[in-house]
Amino acid sequence: MSEELLAAVGRYTARQAGESPFATAIEGFTILRSEREKRTSHMILKPALCVVVQGAKWTSFGERRFEYRAGQALVVSVEMPAFGRVTEASPTEPFLGLVMEFDLAIMREVLQGLETPPARGGRLGHGVFVTHFDGALADCVLRAVRLLDTPQAIGMLYPSIMREVCYWLLTGPQGGAVARMTLAGNHAHRVINAVHVLRARFAEPVRVEELAAIAQLSPSAFHRHFKSLTSMTPLQYQKQLRLLEARRLMVTNAANVESAAFEVGYESPSQFSREYTRMFGTPPRRDVAALRLAAA
Known part of the structure; x- marks a missing residue:
C-alpha cells in the first residue's frame, strides 16, 4: 500500500471529531478508522470500491465471506446487505480504510469508450470480489483524499478521478468481472434490475415469480442466478433489508418494536423478534438499548 495514501488518510482521520465512519465533502466517499478490533457490524453496501489502507477486515454477503487487508480492495457490484468486522487494528496501527461508491453512469461511459472492451463472458458470476489495490488505482484514490483539502474543487475534479478509477478497474485483471457484474447487459442486467425492485419494495410482499418475470427467467433459473449474484436467496435478501431498516427506525427514530416490525412488513411482532x-x-x-448507550 502507498505510504503517501496511508499518511494522507491518517492525517484526515486525525483531524475529525466523533466516531468513524467519516462522511466527507465528496458524496459517496467515506473514510474509516478504528483503533481496535470491532464487533460485527451490519450495513447495506452500494456498488463501491472498499479499500483497506491499513489493518484487515472481513465482509460477508449471505453465505460468502471475503477477507481483505492493506493493499487489497473489495469490489461490490450491486446494492446488498452485508456483515463486516475489523480484525486487525491497534492504537499504534489503527485500521484505516475508505469506501468509494461508483458512479455507474461514468462507469458505463468509460466502458463504451474503450477501444477493446473486456470480455464479459456468459455467466452472471458473483456480485463481489477482492482485488489487489496498487499502482495507478491507488494514485487515483490518493488524489481523491487530497482533494478533500480543497472542497471548492471537488465538483470540477472528482468526476475525472472517478473516470480514471473506472478505467483502471475495467482494463485491469478483473476487468471482465467489473463489466459483467456492474454494467452487465441483457441477461445479467435483467437480474440486477430485479434485485433493484426487491430493494425498493422490501417492505411489501413480493413474489419470486414477479421478480423472475422482470428478469425474463423461469422462477427456478432466477432463484439460481439471484443467489449466484448476491450469495443469498431473494427471501434472505428481503429479510436482511427489513431487519436492518427496523433497527435503524428503533435506534434513530425511537420507534418501538411493534411499530418498527409493522413498518418493514412483518405481520407478527413475535416472528420479527425471533x-x-x-x-x-x-x-x-436489548440490542437497541446497547446501541443507544454506545452512541451516547
Whole structure:
C-alpha cells in the first residue's frame, strides 16, 4: 500500500471529531478508522470500491465471506446487505480504510469508450470480489483524499478521478468481472434490475415469480442466478433489508418494536423478534438499548 495514501488518510482521520465512519465533502466517499478490533457490524453496501489502507477486515454477503487487508480492495457490484468486522487494528496501527461508491453512469461511459472492451463472458458470476489495490488505482484514490483539502474543487475534479478509477478497474485483471457484474447487459442486467425492485419494495410482499418475470427467467433459473449474484436467496435478501431498516427506525427514530416490525412488513411482532435475535444475536429491545448507550 502507498505510504503517501496511508499518511494522507491518517492525517484526515486525525483531524475529525466523533466516531468513524467519516462522511466527507465528496458524496459517496467515506473514510474509516478504528483503533481496535470491532464487533460485527451490519450495513447495506452500494456498488463501491472498499479499500483497506491499513489493518484487515472481513465482509460477508449471505453465505460468502471475503477477507481483505492493506493493499487489497473489495469490489461490490450491486446494492446488498452485508456483515463486516475489523480484525486487525491497534492504537499504534489503527485500521484505516475508505469506501468509494461508483458512479455507474461514468462507469458505463468509460466502458463504451474503450477501444477493446473486456470480455464479459456468459455467466452472471458473483456480485463481489477482492482485488489487489496498487499502482495507478491507488494514485487515483490518493488524489481523491487530497482533494478533500480543497472542497471548492471537488465538483470540477472528482468526476475525472472517478473516470480514471473506472478505467483502471475495467482494463485491469478483473476487468471482465467489473463489466459483467456492474454494467452487465441483457441477461445479467435483467437480474440486477430485479434485485433493484426487491430493494425498493422490501417492505411489501413480493413474489419470486414477479421478480423472475422482470428478469425474463423461469422462477427456478432466477432463484439460481439471484443467489449466484448476491450469495443469498431473494427471501434472505428481503429479510436482511427489513431487519436492518427496523433497527435503524428503533435506534434513530425511537420507534418501538411493534411499530418498527409493522413498518418493514412483518405481520407478527413475535416472528420479527425471533428473526431479529437470530440476525443480530440479541433481542431487539436489548440490542437497541446497547446501541443507544454506545452512541451516547
